[in-house]
Each structure stands twice: as C-alpha cells, then as structure tokens.
Amino acid sequence: MKILVVNAGSSSLKYQLIDMTDESVLAKGICERIGATGSISHKVADGRKFEADIPMPTHTEAFQCLVEALTQGELKVIDSMSEISAVGHRIVQGGAIFSQSTLVDDQVIEDIAGLADLAPLHNAAHVLGIKACIAALGKDVPEVVVFDTSFHQTMPPKAYMYPIPYEYYEKYKVRRYGFHGTSHRYVSDRCAALMGKDKKDIKMITCHLGNGCSISAIKDGVCIDTSMGFTPLDGFMMGTRTGSMDPSVLTFIAEKEGMSPKEISDMCNKQSGLLGVSGLSNDARDVNSAAREGNQRAKLAVEMQRYEVAKFVGSYAAAMNGVDAVVFTGGIGENDLRMREYVCGQLGYLGVVIDPERNKSQGKEVELSTTASKVKIWVIPTNEELVIARDTLALISK
Ligand code: ADP
Numbered sequence: 080m081k082i083l084v085v086n087a088g089s090s091s092l093k094y095q096l097i098d099m100t101d102e103s104v105l106a107k108g109i110c111e112r113i114g115a116t117g118s119i120s121h122k123v124a125d126g127r128k129f130e131a132d133i134p135m136p137t138h139t140e141a142f143q144c145l146v147e148a149l150t151q152g153e154l155k156v157i158d159s160m161s162e163i164s165a166v167g168h169r170i171v172q173g174g175a176i177f178s179q180s181t182l183v184d185d186q187v188i189e190d191i192a193g194l195a196d197l198a199p200l201h202n203a204a205h206v207l208g209i210k211a212c213i214a215a216l217g218k219d220v221p222e223v224v225v226f227d228t229s230f231h232q233t234m235p236p237k238a239y240m241y242p243i244p245y246e247y248y249e250k251y252k253v254r255r256y257g258f259h260g261t262s263h264r265y266v267s268d269r270c271a272a273l274m275g276k277d278k279k280d281i282k283m284i285t286c287h288l289g290n291g292c293s294i295s296a297i298k299d300g301v302c303i304d305t306s307m308g309f310t311p312l313d314g315f316m317m318g319t320r321t322g323s324m325d326p327s328v329l330t331f332i333a334e335k336e337g338m339s340p341k342e343i344s345d346m347c348n349k350q351s352g353l354l355g356v357s358g359l360s361n362d363a364r365d366v367n368s369a370a371r372e373g374n375q376r377a378k379l380a381v382e383m384q385r386y387e388v389a390k391f392v393g394s395y396a397a398a399m400n401g402v403d404a405v406v407f408t409g410g411i412g413e414n415d416l417r418m419r420e421y422v423c424g425q426l427g428y429l430g431v432v433i434d435p436e437r438n439k440s441q442g443k444e445v446e447l448s449t450t451a452s453k454v455k456i457w458v459i460p461t462n463e464e465l466v467i468a469r470d471t472l473a474l475i476s477k
Contacts, residue, residue, distance in 0.1 A: 081105070081162055082471050084464045086169040087208025089200055090114055092141045096149060096156060096163070097468045104464075105156040108148060110141035117141070121148040123156055138204070142211035165221040166212050167471035169261070169463065170205045171311075172198035173226030174252065180229065180470040183209060183222035191224065197252065198310070223471040230264045231257030233301035238398075241309070255313070257305035259287045262461040263295040266408045269459050273444070274404065282399045284392050287461065288418065289409030290318040290361065294388070296395035304398055306391055312348055315387035316380075318361035321351040322387065356380035363411050385418055389425035396429060404455040405431075413460050414441045423447065429454055 080100065086093040095107040108121035117135030122128035129152075135141040149157055157163070168183075174194045181187055188209060195202040209222060231239075239255040240248065247253045263285045270285075271278035279300035286294045293314050295305040306314030306322075315322035333343050354361040357380040359369050369377035396402040405426070406412075407419055416438050423433045430453025437447050440458065448456040 080164045080472065081157065082468045083163050083166045084169070084467045084471075085166055085208055085212060086464075087138060087204050087211075089204040092138060092145065092208060094145050095464045095468075097464065099468060099472050102465060102468070106149060106154070107464075108145065110135060110144055113138055113141045117144075119144045119148060121154060123154050127154055129154055138207040138211040139214060142208075142215050146215055160216055160220075163216070163220060165223060165471050165475045166216065167223045167225055167467040168205060168209055168212070169467055170224045170226045171201035171228070171258065172256065173224075173228045173232075174256065175232070175254075177224075177226045178229050178232035180223055180225040180467075180474060182474055183224055187224060197256070221471075221475045223467075223474050225261060225467040225470045227258040227260045228256045230260030231255075231295070231302045231305050234303060234305065238304040253309055255305070255308040257293070257295070257302070258307040258311045259291065259293045259295075260302075261463040261466040262287045262408060263293075263297070263302065263305070265462055265466045266406045266457075266459040267295075267297050269444075270404055270406050270455075270457055273446070273457065273459075274455060281403045282401050283404045283406065284395045284399075284402050285406045285408065286388060286392065286412050286422075287409045288388065288407065288411035288415075291320065292317045292322075292384075292388075292409065292411070294391045294395065296398050298399045304395060315391055316356075316384045317352045318363070319349050319352045319354045321347045321355075353380045353384060356383060363415060367415070367417070381417075385421040388418065389422045392422060392426065396426075402429065402454055404457060406457045406459050408459050408461040413443075413458055416441070419447065419456075419458070423456055426454065431456060 082097050082099055084095045090113045092110040096105045098105050104124060106123045108119060110119045112118055113135045116132060118132045120130045133144050146160055149155060150159055170191055172194045174197055176190050188206060191202055192206045212222060266285050267283050270283060271281055283297040291311055293305055293307040296303050312320050313323055329343050353366045357366045357377040359377055360366055366377045366380050370381045392405060411418055419438055423431050432449045432452040433447040433456055434449050437445055442460060445458050
C-alpha cells in the first residue's frame with residue numbers, strides 16, 4: 080500500500096511517497112516558488128534526482144508537477160496515481176478542535192480554513208494543498224489531516240493559559256497550542272521503544288532543535304507542557320525567531336521606530352534569533368563556524384541559544400518533579416554535539432553523564448548516556464512524514 084504525504088506551504092509543496100509494506104520512501108521532493116517562477120526538485124530511493132523550472136501559478140499546477148514526477152519520465156516510481164491508496168496532509172494549526180488526526184470531509188476543510196486566523200501563513204496554504212490534491216486524485220482517494228498541535232492538546236489549563244485578561248481566551252482562543260507535535264510524538268514513542276518501557280512510565284523531555292525549535296515535557300504518556308505557544312514564535316531563540324521575552328521590548332521598539340504590529344511581527348519571526356544576534360545567518364552551522372573563527376556576535380548567539388535550551392530542560396524537569404529521559408532531535412539536536420554537550424553538562428545536578436565518544440555521532444539514533452547516568456539521554460532523528468503516513472494508514476484501515 081502506497082501513501083502520499085503532502086506538506087503544503089504558502090509558496091512550496093513538499094511530498095513523500097511511502098510504501099507502507101516496509102515504510103520505505105519511494106520518492107520525495109519539493110515544488111517551490113509557487114505563485115512566482117516555480118521549480119521542482121524530485122528524488123527517488125536510489126539517490127537519482129532531477130530539478131526543473133516549471134511555471135506554477137497556483138498549488139494546482141504544483142500538484143500537477145508532482146503527479147508527473149511520480150508517474151512519468153525516467154524517475155517515475157508508479158504507473159498511475161491510482162496506485163496511491165491515500166494522502167496524508169501535514170496541518171500546522173488544529174486549534175482546540177482537533178485533538179487527533181482525522182479523515183478529510185467538507186466540514187474538516189472548513190474548520191481548518193476557519194483556524195487560519197491562528198496560523199495565517201500556514202492553514203490557508205494547507206487548504207489549497209488539500210483542494211489541489213482532491214482536484215487531481217478525485218474524491219474517492221481518502222485524505223487524512225495530521226496536526227502539529229494535536230499532540231499538545233493534553234496540556235492542562237495551567238500550562239496552556241497565558242496570564243492576560245481571560246476575555247481574550249474567550250473571545251479569540253488566545254492560549255498556548257504548541258507545534259512540532261508529530262515530531263515530539265515520534266521521538267517520544269521511539270524513545271520508549273528503545274528503552275523497552277511503557278511510555279506512561281517515563282518522564283521525558285523532547286528537544287526538537289532545528290530552524291524552528293521547541294521542547295516538550297511528557298508525563299504519564301502525554302504532553303503536559305511545550306515551549307511553542309499561541310504561535311511557533313513562543314519558547315526560546317531559534318534560527319530567525321526570538322522565542323519568549325519581555326513584551327515591553329516590543330512596545331518600546333515599536334514606539335521608538337514607529338513600527339506597525341505587522342513590522343514587529345516580521346522582526347520577531349524573520350529577523351531575530353541566531354540571525355538577528357549574529358548578523359550573519361539563521362543557519363546554526365554558519366553561526367557555529369563563525370563563532371569558532373572568533374566572531375564575537377556569532378559566539379554570543381550560539382551561547383544564548385544553548386543557555387536557553389538548558390533552562391527549558393531544567394524547568395520541565397521541575398514541572399514533572401524529575402526526568403527519566405531527554406531526547407535531542409531536529410537538525411541541531413541530531414548533529415550539533417556542542418549543543419548536546421553543553422545542555423547535558425548543565426544537567427549534571429540531575430545525575431546526567433554522557434559518553435563524549437558517543438556524542439560525536441551525527442544524524443543517527445544513539446544513546447549518549449553512560450550506565451552511570453541517572454537520566455537517559457538519546458539522539459533520535461525525527462520522522463514526521465512517517466507519523467503522518469502511519470496515521471493515514473490507521474485511519475483508512477478502520
Ligand atoms: P527545519 O526546522 O527547517 O526542519 P532542520 O531540523 O533541518 O530544520 O534543522 C536545520 C538546522 O540544523 C539548521 O540551523 C542547521 O544549521 C542545523 N544543522 C544541520 N547540521 C548541523 C550540524 N552538523 N551542526 C550544527 N547544526 C546543524
């Protein structure tokens with residue numbers, strides 16, 4: 080059985096075709112610059128790939144390109160789209176409506192579109208992606224939606240409420256939602272499996288550190304707190320995002336610079352974080368190497384991010400009255416040994432001991448903690464597409 084996983088953004092459409100008999104990826108790719116020039120990059124399992132500039136005025140044309148890439152030419156992996164049993168879509172914001180993945184119908188599409196207020200960049204694009212997919216494949220192919228937020232719907236009100244006048248929660252649903260849920264779910268399930276224990280019996284902290292970063296606290300098998308909030312801006316310093324800070328900084332700068340709410344939002348989302356502090360790049364590799372060469376602002380940026388990660392992990396250990404396992408994932412979590420070394424060093428008071436040799440490993444599933452460590456430390460590469468494909472399979476098999 081083959082399942083297509085689709086992640087539609089405002090100007091891009093990522094896809095993976097997964098064969099669920101062995102969960103292998105048959106092909107994957109990305110259509111980019113939708114609405115402008117348009118291009119596709121398509122790769123098959125043996126590593127062969129092609130790239131082409133193709134006009135894509137809308138997501139419909141992008142989806143058509145994807146169909147052609149999968150079914151035509153030298154790098155085709157299926158003869159026709161009828162070989163695809165179902166499609167799983169990644170959806171960023173499910174609000175308080177969706178606490179789990181679900182089959183798509185007209186009401187579901189309406190609900191996702193209705194949540195666009197809470198995720199303006201994402202949900203509208205997801206709806207375009209779903210509609211383009213239905214137009215290409217017809218209504219008989221089941222479509223499933225998997226939400227970044229649903230894993231976090233188990234948080235108690237004391238974790239998801241903001242200390243602002245209650246009326247804004249009632250009027251506008253302003254609260255913490257949390258994101259990266261499919262990643263936190265995947266690595267926490269995998270961590271429990273690797274430890275040979277029931278997830279319910281492990282107090283876990285999962286650190287998804289990529290361009291976007293979030294940390295979750297998982298207790299009794301469910302998420303009880305997470306760092307991203309009302310939007311993916313909350314939490315701690317990321318590639319281009321601020322994370323949490325004193326809100327007065329923003330009103331102060333807005334007044335001094337005469338900036339609009341939109342300009343302030345852009346500053347916090349696109350010009351801050353590693354990029355804003357270093358003035359060089361949002362990419363941790365670039366900032367790390369500049370820091371190693373002695374660039375002081377790059378060094379500061381790197382130190383600030385590591386410090387904040389350690390603080391979040393410590394605060395979640397307190398929130399759970401202990402921690403049994405910490406997991407690192409995402410591009411930085413999977414590869415940046417100095418981030419892991421620093422964070423684990425700061426957790427010495429919890430009895431964390433890691434093996435420096437094992438910490439040299441990059442992009443692989445590995446336990447970093449030694450037998451002497453009171454807390455297990457794992458690196459687990461995330462696989463959000465696989466979670467989406469598995470949820471899709473589970474829902475269509477019901
Ligand atoms: P996204 O959030 O866009 O999915 P990723 O999870 O792919 O991002 O993570 C991207 C981040 O991971 C970038 O900041 C990149 O620099 C960082 N990264 C990748 N490889 C390394 C490495 N070897 N050392 C440090 N950072 C790395």
